[in-house]
Every structure is written in C-alpha cells, then in structure tokens.
Amino acid sequence: MATVFMKWLETSPETYDRGIQLLTLGRLTPLKEKIAREYVQPGMRVLEIGCGTGTLTQMMAERGAAVTGIDASPLMLAEAQAKIAAAGLDKRVTLKQMDASLIGEKFEPKSFDLIVSTLVFSELPVSAQTYVLAACVDLLAANGRLLIADEVLPQNKLGRWLYWLIRLPLVLITWLLTRTSTAALVDFDNLLSEVGFNTNRTVSYLVGTLVLYEAAPANLQSPISNLPAAVNGRLHHQTTILTLLKDAWALFFRVIPPYPKQQPGLYAIGQPDETAPVLVTGNYDLTVRRVVKALDGAIDCWLLVADSAGINVWCAAGGGYFTAEKVITAVKSSHLEEIVSHHALILPQLAANGVDGWKIRQETGWGVHWGPVKAADIPAYLAARRKKTEAMRWVRFPLKDRLEMVSATLGLYGLMILLPTFIFWRHLFWPVTAVFLSLAYFYAIVLPWLPGKDGLWKSIPLTVLALAGLGVWTAVIHPLPPRQLFNWAIALTAFSVFTGGELQGMSPLMRGEQANWGWEATIWAVLAAIYWVTPLLTK
Amino acid sequence: MSENPTFWSSIAEHWEIARTLRHLQIHFDAEKCTGVWQCYEVCPVGCWTPNLETRKVTFHDPDWCIACGACVLQCPEKAIELK
Numbered sequence: 001m002a003t004v005f006m007k008w009l010e011t012s013p014e015t016y017d018r019g020i021q022l023l024t025l026g027r028l029t030p031l032k033e034k035i036a037r038e039y040v041q042p043g044m045r046v047l048e049i050g051c052g053t054g055t056l057t058q059m060m061a062e063r064g065a066a067v068t069g070i071d072a073s074p075l076m077l078a079e080a081q082a083k084i085a086a087a088g089l090d091k092r093v094t095l096k097q098m099d100a101s102l103i104g105e106k107f108e109p110k111s112f113d114l115i116v117s118t119l120v121f122s123e124l125p126v127s128a129q130t131y132v133l134a135a136c137v138d139l140l141a142a143n144g145r146l147l148i149a150d151e152v153l154p155q156n157k158l159g160r161w162l163y164w165l166i167r168l169p170l171v172l173i174t175w176l177l178t179r180t181s182t183a184a185l186v187d188f189d190n191l192l193s194e195v196g197f198n199t200n201r202t203v204s205y206l207v208g209t210l211v212l213y214e215a216a217p218a219n220l221q222s223p224i225s226n227l228p229a230a231v232n233g234r235l236h237h238q239t240t241i242l243t244l245l246k247d248a249w250a251l252f253f254r255v256i257p258p259y260p261k262q263q264p265g266l267y268a269i270g271q272p273d274e275t276a277p278v279l280v281t282g283n284y285d286l287t288v289r290r291v292v293k294a295l296d297g298a299i300d301c302w303l304l305v306a307d308s309a310g311i312n313v314w315c316a317a318g319g320g321y322f323t324a325e326k327v328i329t330a331v332k333s334s335h336l337e338e339i340v341s342h343h344a345l346i347l348p349q350l351a352a353n354g355v356d357g358w359k360i361r362q363e364t365g366w367g368v369h370w371g372p373v374k375a376a377d378i379p380a381y382l383a384a385r386r387k388k389t390e391a392m393r394w395v396r397f398p399l400k401d402r403l404e405m406v407s408a409t410l411g412l413y414g415l416m417i418l419l420p421t422f423i424f425w426r427h428l429f430w431p432v433t434a435v436f437l438s439l440a441y442f443y444a445i446v447l448p449w450l451p452g453k454d455g456l457w458k459s460i461p462l463t464v465l466a467l468a469g470l471g472v473w474t475a476v477i478h479p480l481p482p483r484q485l486f487n488w489a490i491a492l493t494a495f496s497v498f499t500g501g502e503l504q505g506m507s508p509l510m511r512g513e514q515a516n517w518g519w520e521a522t523i524w525a526v527l528a529a530i531y532w533v534t535p536l537l538t539k
Numbered sequence: 540m541s542e543n544p545t546f547w548s549s550i551a552e553h554w555e556i557a558r559t560l561r562h563l564q565i566h567f568d569a570e571k572c573t574g575v576w577q578c579y580e581v582c583p584v585g586c587w588t589p590n591l592e593t594r595k596v597t598f599h600d601p602d603w604c605i606a607c608g609a610c611v612l613q614c615p616e617k618a619i620e621l622k
Contacts, residue, residue, distance in 0.1 A: 318607065352581035352609035370580045370613075388580075395583040453602055508583045511605045517557035 016076070017053055020119065023170055024151075027205040028118065031149050031212055032056040034203065035116060039147060039214075040065045047112045047139065049100050049132070050120030054080025060116070061089040068107075070098040072325070101128055101329040104135030112139050118149040122183040125264040125307065126191070127232070131333040133195040137217045146197065146215040151184040154209065163209055184209070193218075231339070232265040235288070235303060237296040243289065250286050251404065252411030259310035260285035266334035270300035274341040277301045277382055279371065280330070281348055282308030282322050294375040299382060302340065306330035314508055317354025324359035331364055346371045346378075346386070349393060350508060397507045399445065405506035406444040410437070413502070436495060439466060443499050452500075456516045459500025466492040483535075490531050497523050563606040563621050567598045571618035578610035578619060586610070 020028060032055060040046065042064030051057045051069030053076055061067050061084070071077050077095050084093045098106060100120060115136050121129050136146050154160050163184075192199045197215035204211045246260055262283045269292060281291050283305050295301060306326045308316035316322035331345070347355060349370045357368040372381045372392035381388060417436065422429045443450075443462055452458035470488055474480045480488065501520045505513030565586070574594035578587040584603045587596045587610060611619045 349581055350583060352613055353607040354612070357577070357613050358615055370577075373583060390585070393580070393583070394585050508605060508607060512560055514553070514556050515560040515606075518554055518561070519557075521554075 017055070022173065024205075024210055025170075027210055028149070029055070031203065031205070031210070032059060032118065035147055035149070035212070036060050036063050039114060039116075039145065044113045045111065045141075046114045046116060047103070047107065049103065049115065049117040050123075051080050051095065052076050052118075054083040054095075056116065056118060057093060057095075058083055058087050058089060061092040062087070064092075065114070066092050066094075068094045068096065068112075070096045070100070070103070072097065072099050099325045099329050100124065100132050101135075101332050103132065104138060107139055109138045110141040110144075113141055113144050114147065115140060115144070116147045119151065121148055121188070122150045122185045125333070126186075127265045128329060128333040129185075129188075129191060130195060131335075133192065133197070137196055140217055144217070146213075146217075148188075148213040148215070150188070150211065150213075152188060152209055152211045153184040153186045155187075166209075188213070231334075232263060232267050234268045235292045235296070237289075237293040246285060251407050252414075254286070254408045255412050257310075261310035262288040262305050264305045264307040264330060266330075266336065266339070267303045267305060269295050269303050270297070272300045272302050274339065276340065277346055278304055278336065278340060278344065279346045279378065280304045280306060280327055280351075282306060282311065282313045282316050282351070284308060284310050284312045284316070287312050291375045291378075294378060298379045301382075302336075304330050304334060304336065304345070313348045314350040314353070317351040318512075320354060322351055322354055324356040324363075327355055327360055328363055331360075331366060343367055344369060348375075349373050349388075350395075395508045397447070397509050401507070402444040402447060403441070406440050406503060409503055409506060410440055432491075435492070439492075439495055440499050440503065443503060454510050454515070455500040455502075455504030455513065456497075456519055457500075459497045462500050463493050463496040466496050486534065487531075490527055494524055494527050560606060563604075564601055565598055565604055565610075566620040566622060567596075568618045568620075569595055571616045572596060573616055575615055577613040577615065581609040581613050583607065583609070 035056065036059035040060045040063040044065040046060055046065045046067045048057055048060070048067060048069040051071050054069065057067050057069045057080060069077075069080060071080070074097055077097055081095055084090060084095070096106075100117075121132070124132065133146075140146065154163050189199060189201075192213065192215055196218050198218045199213055199215040202212050202214045250260075262285050264283045277299075279291070279295075279301055281287055281303065288303075288305060291303065295303075304327075306322065307330070308322035308326065311319065311321050313322055327345070327347070343365060344367045345360070346369045347357070350373055352370055357370070360366060360368050369386050370388075371378060371386075372388055373395055374392070377388075377392045381392060414436070418429070418433055421432050425432075439462075442465075443458075447458070450458040450461050452460060467489060470485070470492055474485055497520055501516035502513050504510045504516060572595040574589075574596070576587075576589045576596060579589050579596055584605055586599050586604050588599065589595075590597050606621060608621055611621050
C-alpha cells in the first residue's frame with residue numbers, strides 16, 4: 001500500500017512540465033525563448049545544467065549551438081532524448097546523466113561559451129550552490145556567460161509576504177495535480193558576487209520572484225579561497241516545543257509528505273578537530289535529531305548530512321533517494337578535504353542497500369566504513385576502533401520500536417480506513433476503531449512470540465486469536481445475533497491479514513510488505529466472496 | 540516509458556513486484572569470493588559469517604534473508620546474486 005502511495009507521489013516527466021507551467025504561471029517558456037533568441041549563437045558550446053525534459057535544450061540546438069545537457073534523473077533524460085531525436089537534433093546535443101556537483105571534474109576547464117540553468121539552483125543546498133558556481137567559473141571560456149533562471153525569495157518583508165500570498169495556493173494546486181514543487185533562491189545575488197561573478201538581473205517576472213541572472217566571471221582566477229565558511233554550524237541536542245510537535249507528528253504521520261528536512265551540509269557535533277571522525281547520514285529531520293541526541297556530549301565529530309529527500313536512510317537507500325552520488329555531492333560541496341586530515345567516511349549500515357560504497361571509494365578516494373545499525377552504538381563503535389560487535393550489526397525490534405512503528409503505520413492507514421467508516425457507517429465507527437487499534441497494538445506486542453516466518457504466516461495465529469476473542473465476547477460479555485457474528489468474523493479475518501501483511505514493512509527484520517500483496521489481495525477476494533455468497537445460500 | 544499505465548497494468552505490475560520479492564533468493568558463488576567481508580559488514584539480519592580459515596564467507600539460513608540487496612551491491616567481486 002505504501003508503495004502505491006509513493007508511486008502516486010512520484011513526479012513523472014509528463015506531469016513535471018505541466019506542474020512547472022502552472023507554478024510559474026506560464027512565464028518560464030517565454031524566458032527560455034528569450035535565452036535561446038538573445039544569448040545563443042550558431043556554433044556556441046553550451047552546457048545546460050538540469051536539462052529536464054529538454055525544452056530549452058531543443059530551442060538552443062535549433063539556434064545552432066552544440067549543447068551538452070546534464071540531469072540527475074534518468075526519466076527526465078529519456079524524455080529529453082526522445083524530444084531531441086524527434087526534432088532530428090541528435091548531432092548537436094549530448095545528454096548525460098550527472099549530478100550538478102560533478103561538472104567541475106567531468107568537463108575540461110574553459111570548454112563552454114555559455115552555461116545555462118533553469119530551476120536547478122533553488123533545489124540545491126547553499127553549500128552545493130557555491131560549489132557548482134565555483135565550477136562554472138572554471139568551465140567558462142573567455143567572454144563566457146552564465147545564465148540562471150530561477151525562483152527567488154524577495155529580500156524585503158512586504159515582498160516575502162506577497163510572495164507567499166501568491167505562492168501558497170499555487171503550490172497547493174500544482175502539487176495536488178502534478179506532485180511537482182519548486183524551491184526559491186535566498187540571497188542569491190550576494191552568493192554570485194562572493195563566488196566571483198559580475199551579475200545583473202536582466203528579466204524579472206511575477207513581482208521579482210522569477211528572475212533571469214546574467215553573470216560573467218569578474219576575473220580569471222579561481223575564487224575557491226573566498227568561499228563562505230563551509231561548515232553549516234554546530235548541532236546540539238535540545239528539546240523544545242517545536243521538536244515535541246515534530247515528534248508527535250512523526251509518531252503518527254511520518255509517512256505523509258512533506259517530510260521535515262535538515263539542510264544538507266557539514267555540521268560539527270561537540271568540538272571536532274581535523275582528526276575527528278566524519279559520520280554520514282540522510283537529511284530526514286528525525287534521523288538527524290536522533291543521531292545528534294546519541295552523540296552530543298558523548299563524542300566530538302563531524303556530521304555530514306547528505307540529501308536523502310528527507311527520508312530515513314533505510315527507506316531512502318532502498319527507494320533510490322539516498323545514493324553514492326548524493327554522498328559524493330555532500331563530500332565535495334562541503335570541502336571536507338580541506339577540513340579534516342584523514343579520508344574515512346562512516347556511513348550508516350542501513351544505507352548499504354542503496355549507497356554503493358565502491359563507487360564512493362573510486363570517485364572520491366575516501367574510505368567507506370559501515371557503522372552500526374543504531375546511532376546509540378556509534379560512541380562504542382568508535383571507541384573500539386571501528387569494530388562492530390554482532391549486536392551492533394543486527395537489527396533488533398524491541399517493544400518500544402514496535403509500538404512506535406505500529407503508530408506510524410496506523411496514522412495513514414487509520415485515516416484511510418476509519419475516515420470512510422466515520423462518514424458512511426457512523427454507528428460502526430467506535431467498535432471498528434477499537435477493534436482496529438487493539439488488534440494492531442496487540443500484534444505489535446506479541447509479534448516475537450507468534451509462530452510464522454513472515455507477517456503473512458503470523459497473521460494466521462493472529463486470526464485464530466482474534467476469532468477466539470470474538471467467541472469469548474459473544475459467549476460471555478455480549479451475545480451477538482448470527483448475522484452480526486458472521487460479519488465480525490469476516491472483518492476480523494480481513495483485519496488480521498491486513499495487520500500481519502502490511503505491518504511487516506515496519507522493520508528491516510522481514511522482507512518488504514510488498515511481498516505479501518498477492519496473497520493479501522487473494523485472501524480478501526475470497527473473504528468478499530464468502531461475505532456475499534453465504535447469505536444467499538442460507539436464505 | 541511513454542505508455543500510460545492503466546488500472547489493470549498497475550495491478551499486474553504490483554502483482555509482479557509481490558511475486559518477485561516473495562521468491563528472491565541469494566545465490567552465492569564461493570569461487571569468486573576474495574574475502575573482503577563487505578556482505579558481513581552490511582547484512583542487517585546476520586546471514587553472512589566470515590570463515591577465518593578459508594578467509595571467505597558462509598551464507599546461512601535463506602529464511603533469514605530479507606532480500607534488501609545490500610550484500611549484492613557491496614560485493615566488489617559480484618559473487619552474490621539475488622534472483
């Protein structure tokens with residue numbers, strides 16, 4: 001079920017274009033046409049960072065330029081490739097799957113006359129923006145230009161207020177229709193000049209919220225030395241009303257986006273020096289806070305927060321959101337090389353299902369060590385010179401975690417099942433709620449003692465217990481008429497199969513709950529058939 | 540990619556995911572193993588143990604395997620397959 005939901009959340013290339021059109025009120029296309037018309041000349045070497053579905057790529061190639069387009073998403077690239085092929089522009093266009101942060105290494109210095117990027121920089125953390133801009137300085141040939149079209153957060157209060165007034169409904173509608181959203185640049189003019197660009201805003205649409213920057217390198221020297229401090233700050237463990245509220249939300253609704261995120265980048269915990277260990281994690285707010293809680297006051301270290309789309313490391317790695325590329329980007333953009341004297345990264349063990357350790361070793365020269373499963377074990381792991389005990393490498397699923405994860409799963413499913421019950425069958429709302437919740441929490445408590453190798457098998461003893469409970473209820477406490485007894489028996493069986501089958505995804509102790517879908521669907525179909533057919537036979 | 544999923548094709552896709560995930564099994568080629576023990580380092584359910592004599596690894600009970608794919612991804616010799 002969760003995966004169906006995730007599928008719906010995914011932005012496909014087709015809906016992405018539509019979403020962007022909606023969000024920018026159609027202003028982006030004229031902007032792109034202007035770029036192609038006024039800045040691109042035949043024979044120019046153009047690099048497009050984040051070519052998306054290739055709209056601008058095609059326009060620029062049609063003007064006669066040799067365009068290299070990069071994008072991090074293979075889906076978008078495939079769409080762009082199709083577009084370019086259909087227009088017969090293959091010879092002038094090279095498309096590559098690449099993260100923006102790698103351009104400095106993958107392309108030769110001074111090899112482009114024009115670098116173009118639309119709606120990409122606002123998606124990057126500030127540290128990565130700085131890094132990519134610095135690379136652009138190196139890549140531009142003499143008299144080269146950098147063009148950035150992006151959303152910009154206005155500087156003054158009134159401007160910001162207006163911005164949100166216009167944006168909020170737009171963002172909501174667009175997200176609902178296309179699952180597309182964008183971010184906005186903050187204080188970008190200053191960043192451009194800090195990196196070494198002379199800039200002017202040539203076009204500005206929608207009260208200055210959609211801007212085209214035209215920038216030229218101020219001098220020919222590489223400006224790495226005047227970068228702003230690479231470290232994002234120091235993280236402390238603290239409990240505030242806000243963290244309590246976030247915890248409460250996460251307890252029941254953590255599967256519902258948008259996920260609370262931490263800004264990716266390098267952080268200090270305690271007083272780390274150049275020999276302090278570097279720990280890597282994802283940028284899910286809850287993950288970062290739990291790591292900090294485990295480490296603050298215990299050890300001094302660097303925490304490198306990589307962009308995992310705000311998802312916990314296990315699910316993000318499994319779903320392709322937390323990858324070697326994301327870690328490499330974080331290492332490069334945080335200037336880690338200049339901050340510590342060693343070359344060892346410690347990654348969470350539960351990211352190993354998606355982060356290719358060998359790729360990181362090969363592309364960065366940094367060593368990759370798989371740390372313990374639980375953040376709480378990190379101090380002991382470091383004290384033992386990066387040796388894991390068996391207990392540190394195995395996933396455990398103690399009662400506290402089981403209760404937490406059942407609550408997290410029930411938040412969404414509870415809404416999906418109980419809300420319709422409340423609306424359509426209100427007289428059944430309280431009994432159904434009571435049965436649904438008690439069955440799920442009962443399952444969480446007795447899980448280790450129920451026989452069966454996975455959730456689906458465990459749902460058999462759960463069903464037996466649930467039906468026994470129903471028997472006791474009708475015999476001792478409140479006799480039910482046969483028809484109602486029959487309905488409850490069917491419902492309890494269906495609930496039990498659902499609970500066992502779906503709650504399997506709660507922990508990396510069993511296979512993903514998707515493994516059960518076939519059987520779950522079959523069992524429900526049989527139950528539905530019994531429910532409809534039996535009354536006909538007994539009439 | 541360009542074809543739009545229909546209701547039935549989505550059902551079929553999910554059915555296929557379920558079937559595959561349910562039946563995935565580890566296939567380990569001990570010949571290829573060079574003893575870097577990355578699988579042991581990353582397995583969250585203890586399927587792999589290093590053998591100090593042969594310097595290779597041993598695969599345990601397939602019933603424990605949760606088919607997460609970590610060992611497959613981290614094995615530099617591609618000695619492990621999940622199929």
